[in-house]
Amino acid sequence: MKLPPVAERLGRNRFIINEGNPHIVVNQAVAKATGTAERIIAVCPAHVYSLAEDGTVSVEFAACLECGTCFEVASEGALSWVYPEGGFGVQFRDG
Numbered sequence: 001m002k003l004p005p006v007a008e009r010l011g012r013n014r015f016i017i018n019e020g021n022p023h024i025v026v027n028q029a030v031a032k033a034t035g036t037a038e039r040i041i042a043v044c045p046a047h048v049y050s051l052a053e054d055g056t057v058s059v060e061f062a063a064c065l066e067c068g069t070c071f072e073v074a075s076e077g078a079l080s081w082v083y084p085e086g087g088f089g090v091q092f093r094d095g
């Protein structure tokens, strides 16, 4: 059986957004000083992170797939990452 493209499969997911209560917070100074900014931008499969014009890291936490990869590559103190509060976050719809 041939599976649909990954982008199409990910598009089936549902995201319940906890507006005003992000589960990801970047410490901009530490992220910049330690190279965490570049690493988290590079590894996130959902493109949650991007570099803003002012050099800070923007975070679109609503698109997070909760894989934890960014937390693994971040230097200590650069990133606060927890699972979204119960009832919020991604709901996987593939399979």
Ligand code: SF4
Binding pocket: 024, 043, 044, 045, 046, 047, 048, 063, 064, 065, 066, 067, 068, 069, 070, 071
């Ligand atoms: S947990 Fe995964 S999907 Fe979410 S921001 Fe980190 S790397 Fe991206």
